[in-house]
Amino acid sequence: MRTDKKGLGFGCGQEPLAAIFAKHGATVLATDLAPEEAEQKGWVRTLQHSASLENLYKASRNKISRKDFFSKVSFRSVDMNAIPDDLDSFDFVWSACAFEHLGSLRHGMEFIKNSSRLLKPGGIAVHTTEFNLSSNQETMEHPGCSVFRKQDMERLAEELVHEGYVVEPFNFNCGNGLVDNHVDAPPYGMSPHLKLKLDQYVVTSIGIIVRKPDNQGNL
Numbered sequence: 001m002r003t004d005k006k007g008l009g010f011g012c013g014q015e016p017l018a019a020i021f022a023k024h025g026a027t028v029l030a031t032d033l034a035p036e037e038a039e040q041k042g043w044v045r046t047l048q049h050s051a052s053l054e055n056l057y058k059a060s061r062n063k064i065s066r067k068d069f070f071s072k073v074s075f076r077s078v079d080m081n082a083i084p085d086d087l088d089s090f091d092f093v094w095s096a097c098a099f100e101h102l103g104s105l106r107h108g109m110e111f112i113k114n115s116s117r118l119l120k121p122g123g124i125a126v127h128t129t130e131f132n133l134s135s136n137q138e139t140m141e142h143p144g145c146s147v148f149r150k151q152d153m154e155r156l157a158e159e160l161v162h163e164g165y166v167v168e169p170f171n172f173n174c175g176n177g178l179v180d181n182h183v184d185a186p187p188y189g190m191s192p193h194l195k196l197k198l199d200q201y202v203v204t205s206i207g208i209i210v211r212k213p214d215n216q217g218n219l
Helices: 017-023 035-041 053-060 066-072 105-116 150-162
Strands: 006-010 027-032 073-077 090-096 119-132 196-198 201-211
Touching: 006 017, 006 105, 017 027, 017 053, 017 066, 017 073, 017 090, 053 066, 053 073, 066 073, 090 105, 105 119, 105 150, 105 201, 150 201
Parallel strands: 006 027, 006 090, 027 073, 090 119
Antiparallel strands: 119 201, 196 201
């Protein structure tokens, strides 16, 4: 996080990450789905959507001054399934539990590949998503939410490596502590929780870290 670094966030909603990156010096473009589409999908009424830079600042104003935020962060409506051609050359790209909502497992995987192409040589992408702890065979997949299995994440990593990226090893350790062993169920009373019941599956989150080698092939 330095003043010469530029980041791009997808599906930023009400998260504070753009403000935190800006506080540490980076210039950030935060994006979210266009308001009318977000309204149709239910993100607006559940307070999981930002329609403007002002919305995003209100969600994270305790992290950074207004002056610093508005000097470092910009906002744009972007469909993660149709990334505009003029977005390019970012030092880092991120999304936090967003790409499982793109329509299918394959839609989510294609987003990761497409967003990785926006990285500068030497850049890094970090994404999190829903992860199925119950099965590596059956899973939940529908337009509203798809839950990725181990096989899906490994297939995605293989496809990224084939395209020339480096993918950090996954951490599939699901833990054995008190909070690790608790599975929250509807109406989801424990906060924070690490695992919850979604449909018939026990679900947590998992991260994927993608690096684009520099022009000499180094990380």
